[in-house]
Amino acid sequence: MTLRQEYLEAASEYLARLDNSYSYFPEDDTPVFVRGKGSRLYDPDGNEFLDMVAGYGALNQGHTHPKIVASLLAQADRLTHTSATLSDVKIEFAEKLASISPIPNTKVHFDLGGARAVEGAKLLTRAYTGKSKVISFHNSFHGRSTGSLSMYDADTFHHLFHSPRDYYSASYPYCYRCPAGLKKETCNYECLNGVYDILEENKDIGAIIVEPALGARGYIIPPKTFFKKLRRICDKYGLLLIDDEIQMGLGRLGSMFACEYYETVPDIILLSKSIAGGMWPLSAILASKDIMERIRPGTLGSTFAGAPLGCAVGIASIEVIEEEQLCRRSLEYGEYFMEELHKHLSEFPIIGNIDGIGLGIGIELILPNGEPATEEAQKLQLTALRNRLLLQRGGPAKNIINLIPALTITKAEIDEAVLRIRENLMLVLGEPEVIEHISSVKPVSI
Ligand SMILES: Cc1ncc(COP(=O)(O)O)c(C=O)c1O
Structure with missing residues (x-):
């Protein structure tokens, strides 16, 4: 019996009491990790995994980056909590974020984790515009709190809500499967007609919330001018543009x-995940002073939001990205x-599309x-896991393999990842069930 199996067996008694349903691997194959470094994870038996998930984008700086670990340890020895009052590192970190923010006159609010930043943005929208609803996009993901789920247009969570939703849902550009048959390079954004229709019919909308590329639900990359189009719409209708960069920000x-x-x-930028190198559940809302100061003091916040430990780690995390x-x-x-x-995958007809920006790639x-x-x-995904390559899967139909490695990944590790994806794909394509399934589907005649 391997140590991993021993861990799982020992834990099975307790697993009945531990909700592990968030894990994206089947229970029997759930890996147990004890150590991580850069783009590698290790299980208790010393098996090494190549990590193409990087904590869903929480580890842009890689696992246990030495500078970030050092900042955590040093701060833990100095000052960890000040309740809601100021600390030196909180001021320093806010100053740093404000100085690099593209929003003029940025004011920073720290919070805990992505979903809480989304909630904060909704509150700011209400305070600033006096309107209660937002437009969000199909298959976007903004977190699992009640408020952020109430903008999430996916069947999985609808059974939870008995109250009216507080969003209107529009189509995100999914150019590979464009319903209008348009090409990404020459498209005229027919998908945005839905946004105009919503805005003409409803007057209770204060903001549009959008991901710079779809993340958790599959790496789907919009045309380059998409954000400019949204900016123009927001300006025309007096809406705030909320940019949820929780997964796509900080270098991705x-x-x-x-x-x-x-x-x-x-108007509002939301950051989390890699803002604290995967070591602290920190998030930040960046908005102009004008917007931020419209809300009553004390409305946003949480006991541990902006705690010194998180802010010290945050400063080191941004410095690593810069340095x-x-x-x-x-x-x-x-x-x-x-x-x-x-080069290595296009020969397989099962590969329909490979698209990405930077180290955010969807297959x-x-x-x-x-x-x-x-x-x-x-x-x-499962075969790769069994062969110690961690892949994430998403997309509206869950047929997109997302590659979100640490940004510190080496070229040799990229070469290794490509070859291992190819090898695992070939194993899958050789399975009798898969051969039968694929051959039972008639190709489309062109
Ligand atoms: C774009 C985006 N927004 C919000 C969230 C929610 O963040 P958290 O899980 O920290 O609450 C996520 C998490 O994956 C995300 O990808």
Whole structure:
């Protein structure tokens, strides 16, 4: 029996009392990790895994980055909590974020985790615009708190809500499967007609909330001018543009703020995940003073929000992104990753689309008729896990393999990842069930 099995057996008694349903692997295959370094994770038996998930984007700086660990330890020895009052590191970190923020006259509010930042943005919207509702996009994900789920247009959670939803749902550009048959490069945003229709019919909307690329639900990348279009709509209708960069910010798309890639300045930017190098559940709301000061003092906040420990780690985390030039690296290595993926995977008809910006890449698996190859994507994720390669899966039909490695990943690790994805794909394509499934689907005639 391996140590992992011993752990699981010992835990089974307790697992009945521990909700592990958030884990994206089946229970029998759930890995147990005891150590992480850079892009590698280790289980109790010393097995090494190559991590292409990086804590869903919480580890842009890699596992246990030495500078971030050192800042955590030093701060833990100095000052960990001050209730809601100020600390030196809280002031320093707010100053740092405000100085790099693209929003003029930025004021920073710290909170705990992504969903709470989303909730805060909703409160700010109500306070600033006097309107209670927002427009959010199909398949966007903004967290699992009651308020953020109330903007989440997915069947999985609808059974939870008996109260009216406080959002209107619009189509996010999904160019690979554009219902209007348009091409990304030449599109005229027919998908945004829905936004105009919603705005013409409803007068209770204060903001549009948007992800710079769809993250948790599959890496789907909109055309480059998408954000500018949304900015214009917001200006025309007097709405706030809330940019949820919780997953795509801090270097992932090749710039410190994802909105910089789109050359657009939103009204509110939400950051979390890698803001504290995966070591503290910190989030930040960035907005102009004008917006931030419209809310009554004390309305936003939480006991541990902006605690010294989180802020010290936050300062180190941003410094690592700057000092190691992780934004430039994300762009350069992302381009290399995409080229290698195209080179080594394009021969397989099951690969429908490979798209990404920086080190945020989605590989969409399709059947011969172009329909999503959901079962095959699931098998690929599981086979890869059994062979110690961690992949994440998403997309409206769960047929997109998301590659979100640490931005500190090396070229050699990218080469290794590409070859291991290819090897695992070939194993899946050789399974009798998969051969039968694929051959039972008629290709579309062109
Ligand atoms: C874009 C986006 N917003 C919000 C959240 C919620 O963050 P948290 O899980 O820290 O509450 C996530 C989490 O995956 C996310 O990807």
